Amino acid sequence: MTSFDNTLDNRAPQEREAALMAALPRQVAHAMTHAPAFAAILQGVDPASIHSRQALAKLPVTRKHELLARQQELRASDVFGGFSAVRFGAHMPRVFASPGPIYEPEGRHWDYWRVARALYAAGFRAGELIHNCFSYHFTPAGSIMESGAHALGCSVFPGGTGQTEQQLQAMLDLQPAGYCGTPSFLKIILEKAAETGVALPSLRKALVSGEACPPSLRDWFIAQGVDAYQCYATADIGLIAYETSAREGLVLDEGVIVEIVRPGTGDLVPEGEVGELVVTTLNPDYPLIRFGTGDLTAVLPGPCPTGRTNQRIKGWMGRADQTTKVRGMFVHPGQVDQVVKRFTEVGKARLVVTGEMANDQMQLQVEAAQHSDTLKAAIEQAVRDITKLRADVVFAAPGSLPNDGKVIEDARSYK
Numbered sequence: 001m002t003s004f005d006n007t008l009d010n011r012a013p014q015e016r017e018a019a020l021m022a023a024l025p026r027q028v029a030h031a032m033t034h035a036p037a038f039a040a041i042l043q044g045v046d047p048a049s050i051h052s053r054q055a056l057a058k059l060p061v062t063r064k065h066e067l068l069a070r071q072q073e074l075r076a077s078d079v080f081g082g083f084s085a086v087r088f089g090a091h092m093p094r095v096f097a098s099p100g101p102i103y104e105p106e107g108r109h110w111d112y113w114r115v116a117r118a119l120y121a122a123g124f125r126a127g128e129l130i131h132n133c134f135s136y137h138f139t140p141a142g143s144i145m146e147s148g149a150h151a152l153g154c155s156v157f158p159g160g161t162g163q164t165e166q167q168l169q170a171m172l173d174l175q176p177a178g179y180c181g182t183p184s185f186l187k188i189i190l191e192k193a194a195e196t197g198v199a200l201p202s203l204r205k206a207l208v209s210g211e212a213c214p215p216s217l218r219d220w221f222i223a224q225g226v227d228a229y230q231c232y233a234t235a236d237i238g239l240i241a242y243e244t245s246a247r248e249g250l251v252l253d254e255g256v257i258v259e260i261v262r263p264g265t266g267d268l269v270p271e272g273e274v275g276e277l278v279v280t281t282l283n284p285d286y287p288l289i290r291f292g293t294g295d296l297t298a299v300l301p302g303p304c305p306t307g308r309t310n311q312r313i314k315g316w317m318g319r320a321d322q323t324t325k326v327r328g329m330f331v332h333p334g335q336v337d338q339v340v341k342r343f344t345e346v347g348k349a350r351l352v353v354t355g356e357m358a359n360d361q362m363q364l365q366v367e368a369a370q371h372s373d374t375l376k377a378a379i380e381q382a383v384r385d386i387t388k389l390r391a392d393v394v395f396a397a398p399g400s401l402p403n404d405g406k407v408i409e410d411a412r413s414y415k
Contacts, residue, residue, distance in 0.1 A: 008254045009117070009308045016310065020257055023282055025051050028059075030085065031287035037062075037070055037082030038289055056290065057259065061266040061278055063292035064236070065321075068100045079103045086285045096140040098235045104140060107285035113140070114255050115148025115233060118242035121251075122207040122229035124178055126153025131171055131203075133159045133181030133189075134210070140235050141210065145180040148239075161185065164192050171200055178205035183213040183221075183228065190224050209233055212316065232316060236291060237279050241313050246305040249312035255282050258311065259290070260299060263320040263407045264333025266290065274298045274405030276320035277313070294320050296405035322408040326353055326360045331387050333407040339364070339382045345375060348401050351391065352409045360412065362391035371395040 029047035031038040071081035094106040136142035206228040231242040241250035260275040269275040300312040347367040
């Protein structure tokens with residue numbers, strides 16, 4: 001068994017859940033006391049009552065566009081929009097920016113972004129040199145990997161992005177044990193090495209992130225002698241999940257509480273169903289509670305074959321924000337959910353938009369064990385009431401709609 005921290009990675013699931021649920025009310029109380037945004041968002045909530053997943057699921061989801069809007073509103077007085085529990089100075093050595101711009105603080109805690117565990121799972125060990133090709137400019141990606149490497153006891157070459165020839169020369173001179181960065185840039189480097197006849201015998205492992213790394217590309221890396229593993233991390237949360245040698249999904253990090261909800265809502269989906277990834281972090285400096293990542297994924301059943309006992313997810317499966325403009329009107333996943341909740345007979349629903357430009361048509365596919373013309377007419381009226389648009393309702397058998405997380409499918413032709 002190889003693990004970064006056996007006392008956490010291998011503990012009984014019941015022990016982990018008890019520890020997370022004991023930490024949860026303390027984190028909610030901390031967020032409400034030290035992060036003004038959550039004092040407002042969770043107004044009236046008794047933190048002591050949030051000690052279970054059922055209680056957590058009743059709290060509102062805060063999505064990235066809401067975080068950005070609050071930051072923009074309070075830009076002059078608080079660039080973090082009230083979400084940060086620390087301020088400029090000794091407790092916040094760096095500030096980063098993501099597109100928006102959204103500003104994120106970096107605290108001083110050891111392994112602040114919690115990436116050491118992912119690096120260990122990818123085969124990195126203390127005393128090695130890591131060639132880090134994540135950006136050090138504006139975004140926290142470079143710092144995310146560097147802080148984890150330092151926590152693991154590794155040295156780092158801050159290669160950053162671009163300058164392929166110089167990157168190759170540094171690798172040739174320094175002989176790093178592995179690479180961190182996007183999979184596409186690793187492919188560029190290895191292709192350039194082959195083209196120029198540069199041998200990189202030391203480069204035998206990689207931790208990649210920031211974009212998809214399909215099995216075909218992973219196999220290509222292996223053919224070049226590089227064992228590449230993926231991790232899923234964000235500028236808001238840090239590490240969320242990481243790949244292991246089992247190559248069966250991504251194991252959740254020990255410092256987050258993860259939920260999968262129906263897009264556009266805060267409602268949990270059944271285990272195995274694709275939905276939006278919502279994360280509550282135990283980070284005291286940036287205590288995000290039920291933060292909607294906007295990414296789709298699903299929980300995998302059973303533990304990881306490596307012996308790590310935390311839940312696994314399938315990895316990134318697309319974006320959850322499926323807002324679509326139909327006949328000049330925006331239709332949101334949350335509106336589809338409002339329609340569904342009006343009818344106890346209806347399970348899942350999927351709004352399919354078809355037609356050509358300026359000739360949009362909507363079809364609402366709904367799962368229902370029993371249905372009638374009366375129910376069909378009532379649902380169609382509800383769609384008109386909520387969206388101000390017409391849709392044809394088509395019934396489907398329970399469990400027959402695709403399990404891909406899509407609430408709105410835009411199937412229009414734009415030719």
